[in-house]
Structures are given as structure tokens and as C-alpha cells.
Amino acid sequence: MNSKTDPAAEPMVARDATYHRAPDALRERLRAGLAREAGAADRSRPWGFLAMAASFAAVALVTWNLALLNGAPGADELMARDLVNAHVRSLMIEGHLNDVVSSDQHTVKPWFAGKLDFAPPVVDLANAGFALAGGRLDYVNARAVAVLTYRYRQHVVNVFIWPEAGEVEPRASSRQGFSVVQWTHGGMRYSAVSDAAAAQLFALAEALRAQGAG
């Protein structure tokens, strides 16, 4: 930096900048907060033994399927393939991505009215870095679904939405270099697909929930 300075005395980030270590009090508070959070989640699932029974049943079913079908792909994997195909198709030709092009949720939401037998929640997430780009109809999982498109930096994110019961936390998979994050909440199944990192799609899931959707 300064030719007259002894290089050893030159300021350097790696050596001179402070590495801020977490205070012990914070660690303790986090532990307590997480225990509360875990306790709340357990209490909201009094049917825990049923879930366990169901998971045994699921394991049995999967084993049986594997035995029968010799490694046929699971439902989630088939779904991810469907979703990635739709995502790729949407980007192949100019104009495939959106049927309605607008960053205004009040323009996109009414566009779906009368085209589907459900009303997808439409929110702009520009504050979280995901700018609403528009929407379209698509056909996956043997039904017509709503697709919201978002721009995240130079990435396009397709969010497929259709009605589905249950609550399933977001989970990630990847296919042909695309990330797929799927979750079920508030009566809707959401599947976000993009070439952006899965972590970004989790951020999108989180932002949707913060907006009262997703």
C-alpha cells in the first residue's frame, strides 16, 4: 500500500480485522430459545405416535415399492423432473415464461381469476430480492397450476402453486443443475425451481411466509 512502509507493518484484513466471537450469553439464550421452539413444535403435534406409525408404514411401503419396481423413482423425484422440465420449457423461447407480465401483484392476481379453480396467493418480494416478474398457467402433476415468476439477480425463479392439504417444511432437491425447493403450507403446495442456489430458494420460501403466503 505504501512503499515506504515495512510490509510486515502493513494493515491486513485477515490479520488485523477483528473476528467477532459470539458472547457466551448469546449461546445460552439461543439454546433456551431453540428448546422452547422445539417444545412448541412437539406440543402442536399431539399425534406424534401416529406420525411415527405412518413413517413405519411409509418405510414398509417404500421397501415394497422398491422390491416391486426395482428402483423406480419416488413421487418427489418424478415431481422434480416434471417441474424442472416445465422450468426449462418456460425459458426456451421468448414469451413462454409469462402469460401476464407485470411486477404489480394487483395486476397478476386478478389475471388468474376464472382460469383456475383456486386463487393462488400473489405477492411481490422485491424487498427480499425477489422481484415479481409475472405469472402463467402451466400443467404439472396432471393438473392446471398457477406459476409465479420472480427475478432474483440474473436468475429466473418459477414458483408452481396448486392446492394441497397438509403442512410440509421446505425441502430441497437438485436436478440437471437446477435447484428445486418444495413445501406445503396453508392449503397450497409450492415448488420453486431455479438455477439459483437452493439457499436462495429457501430464502424465497421464508419471504413468502413472512408475507403471509407460502
Next chain:
Amino acid sequence: MTRLARFEKSVLPHLDAAYNLARWLTRNDHDAEDVVQEAYLRAFRFFDGMRAGDARPWLLAIVRNAGYSWLEKNRPAEVVALDDAGLIASDVETAGHAAPAESNPEVIMLQSANRKLVNQALEEIPVGYREVVVMRELEDLSYKEIAAIAGIPIGTVMSRLARGRELLRRVIEVRMRKAS
């Protein structure tokens, strides 16, 4: 092992990294603690989506997100869009004006001069450059990991890192000139 026990085993050990990033994003102990608490609760909620072995970058992406949400809400002026193709001269000017220089020569002469100089300079540069410098230099993350955490291409990580270092050098030079 319960979900909580698994979380404590794989994610809690990265608390220092989470705090360090939050602290450099917010530049304040108290706000960093708020961001880390929020991030950990989110991380716990989304824990089932984490791939094995990815805990640190995965957690840092959530911390970064929580940090930016916090900044946008509390100090929106600090979150500026970076012109990744533009020149950096204007950034240097902005950085130079962001905070009054600590120009007491005696302070600079202390043994901890470099430490103080670097810390102050790092706090002064725009957060978009600061975060990549912190992740690279203090957390030793790879370009690829930083790209995934910040959601930017690897090329942009490299150019922001180069510009961040350049900005730091200039801010430090200005401060040294003022001090002498």
C-alpha cells in the same frame, strides 16, 4: 437423536461464524445478536431442508438474509445496489464521507493502530463489498461458497473482492495521511 439435538450438533457449532458475519453486517454488538437469534430460529425451522455437510454456508446464507432484512428495515440507506460494472472512484468518495475519520495521531500511533485502522476502514466501505471481504478473509470461504451464500455469480464475487480490497486500501491511505 431428536431434531433439536441434531440441530445443536450440526448448526450450533457455527455460531461464531454467524455472529462474526452479523456483526460486520450491522457493525454493532446488540443488533448482531438480534440478527443471529432471528437467523437461528429461521434455520431451525428450515433445518429439514439442509443438505448434510453444508451447515456453515447454509447457515451463513440465512444469517446474511436476516442481516439484510434488518438493514433494510432499520438502516435502508446502507443497502445500496452495487454497480458491478462501474468504476469505483465514486464509491471511494462515498466511503470517505461515510464516517468522520478518527484522526487523533496519538491513537493511530498506538500499538493497535493497524487493528483499529483496518476495523474502521472495513466498517466504512459499502456493505456489499464488506461482506465478501469478511467471508473471504475472515471466514476463509471459497469463491464458490461465497457465491452461493450471497446469490451472485463467482465472477462477481471476485470483482467485488478486488474492489473491496482496493477500497479498503484507499480508505486506509486517506486515514493515514490525515493522521500524519
